[in-house]
Amino acid sequence: MKRWGPMMTVLLVGWLTACNGSESADQLSTWQQSLGEALGQPLGEPRQPGNIGEFPAPRDLLLDTSDVREGMLDIYALRHCGITNLVAKRNNQLGRVAPPSQRWVYELTLWRRLDSCLNGDTADHLAEEDLHRLQRITTLKARELPTASYNALVGSDEWTGSFARASAILPPDELASVDDQLPALNYLREAVEHQFDHNWQPDISMLEAHLNSLRSRPLSAELMRSLILASTRVEEGNVLLTRALEMTSGCPAQWPPTLPSPPAWLDDLTHQSTRWFTAMNELLDAHIAGSPALQKYRREWLSLDNRDAPLPRFIAAHEHYRQLLHTFNQRCI
Numbered sequence: 001m002k003r004w005g006p007m008m009t010v011l012l013v014g015w016l017t018a019c020n021g022s023e024s025a026d027q028l029s030t031w032q033q034s035l036g037e038a039l040g041q042p043l044g045e046p047r048q049p050g051n052i053g054e055f056p057a058p059r060d061l062l063l064d065t066s067d068v069r070e071g072m073l074d075i076y077a078l079r080h081c082g083i084t085n086l087v088a089k090r091n092n093q094l095g096r097v098a099p100p101s102q103r104w105v106y107e108l109t110l111w112r113r114l115d116s117c118l119n120g121d122t123a124d125h126l127a128e129e130d131l132h133r134l135q136r137i138t139t140l141k142a143r144e145l146p147t148a149s150y151n152a153l154v155g156s157d158e159w160t161g162s163f164a165r166a167s168a169i170l171p172p173d174e175l176a177s178v179d180d181q182l183p184a185l186n187y188l189r190e191a192v193e194h195q196f197d198h199n200w201q202p203d204i205s206m207l208e209a210h211l212n213s214l215r216s217r218p219l220s221a222e223l224m225r226s227l228i229l230a231s232t233r234v235e236e237g238n239v240l241l242t243r244a245l246e247m248t249s250g251c252p253a254q255w256p257p258t259l260p261s262p263p264a265w266l267d268d269l270t271h272q273s274t275r276w277f278t279a280m281n282e283l284l285d286a287h288i289a290g291s292p293a294l295q296k297y298r299r300e301w302l303s304l305d306n307r308d309a310p311l312p313r314f315i316a317a318h319e320h321y322r323q324l325l326h327t328f329n330q331r332c333i
Contacts, residue, residue, distance in 0.1 A: 023171050024226060027263045028233040034260040035237050039244040046236065049229040052221055052310070053301055055163035060293035061154040065144050077130045078137075081117035086110055101207055104152030108195055108202065111141040116198070142196075149192045150287045154294060158211040163301075167221035169229055172265035178272040181219050182279055184210035189283040220280070223273050224301060227310035230266060234317040237262070241324040245331070259325065266318060273311050277302055 029046070036043045075087055090106050098106070117123060118138050123131060153159055170177070187210045194200035281304055289295060303309040307316060 024169050025229060031260055031262050032233055032237055036240050038259050039240050041240040041243050047232050049232045051165050052224045053297065054165055055160055056293035056297055058155060061291050062151050063147050063291060065147050066140060078134055080122050082113050083110060100152040100155040101211060104149050105202060105204060107145055107148040111145050112198060114138040114141055145195060146288045149195055150290055156211060158214040162214055162218050162220040164218040164221050167218040167225060170222035170226045175268050175272045177217060177219055178276050181213050182275060184213045185279040185283050189286045192286045223276055224310045226269060227273055227314040230269060231314040231317045234321050238320050238324055241328055245328055270315060277304060277311050
């Protein structure tokens with residue numbers, strides 16, 4: 001039994017992968033088969049689309065920050081800045097296990113209180129040593145806030161879960177899920193863009209609601225897997241068209257009025273994926289560059305211009321199909 005264990009695992013994983021998103025896969029296979037028959041070209045063995053890359057582990061995503069090492073008496077000297085209770089809550093048991101989003105809210109609130117204190121009337125009444133301490137802590141917290149907001153994003157389960165490899169191919173009738181989750185990306189971008197703006201206040205309930213929206217399904221992974229599947233099948237269709245164009249006669253013996261059209265939802269896949277990954281890149285652009293591991297993953301899987309990334313690869317394959325089809329129709333009609 002031990003001899004067959006790994007093989008059975010591989011077969012089971014392959015079967016589950018084939019079943020996931022079978023509607024999309026079936027429609028593409030049916031189109032591809034009809035295209036081959038119309039062109040009189042053999043299909044050959046379909047390629048396995050493969051899965052997406054593994055999202056970096058938290059230890060490869062998070063960036064180091066500098067802790068403020070001040071005694072409670074020193075913090076108490078700044079009590080009129082309204083930070084003593086905030087620091088105490090951060091240092092208690094619940095504060096140490098708070099989710100990343102709450103830790104960012106803490107850092108944001110702390111910096112804003114310090115900055116308001118430094119630039120307000122309270123600073124005029126501080127002893128010189130306390131004023132220097134306030135200036136030092138405020139500068140440090142301002143410098144660390146972009147790192148804190150970045151860590152809050154990449155350290156959240158809701159964010160990392162969007163890229164889970166154990167995901168299905170998105171069924172065609174569920175592409176509208178982008179409309180459900182897109183506001184979450186937009187709000188997270190708005191939050192980081194306005195974190196230094198005292199006039200903008202984070203809505204904690206809204207923040208958590210948007211994060212829960214991302215938790216509802218691994219949409220990034222589903223879209224990428226759908227794009228990889230569609231790219232693979234359209235590229236294979238392009239091979240059939242290219243072979244037909246290379247025929248001496250230029251057209252198959254029995255030319256139909258029109259070639260079978262690819263599934264109509266491919267246009268919707270292009271539209272929704274472009275919206276999603278554009279918003280995601282705008283969110284990441286709003287943050288600091290991030291860890292090398294995240295930058296590498298972003299180039300390989302989330303890029304809008306790397307031709308090997310899922311979205312540009314599919315757009316190129318789909319456009320090539322249209323070009324080949326136009327050339328073929330001009331020759332044969």
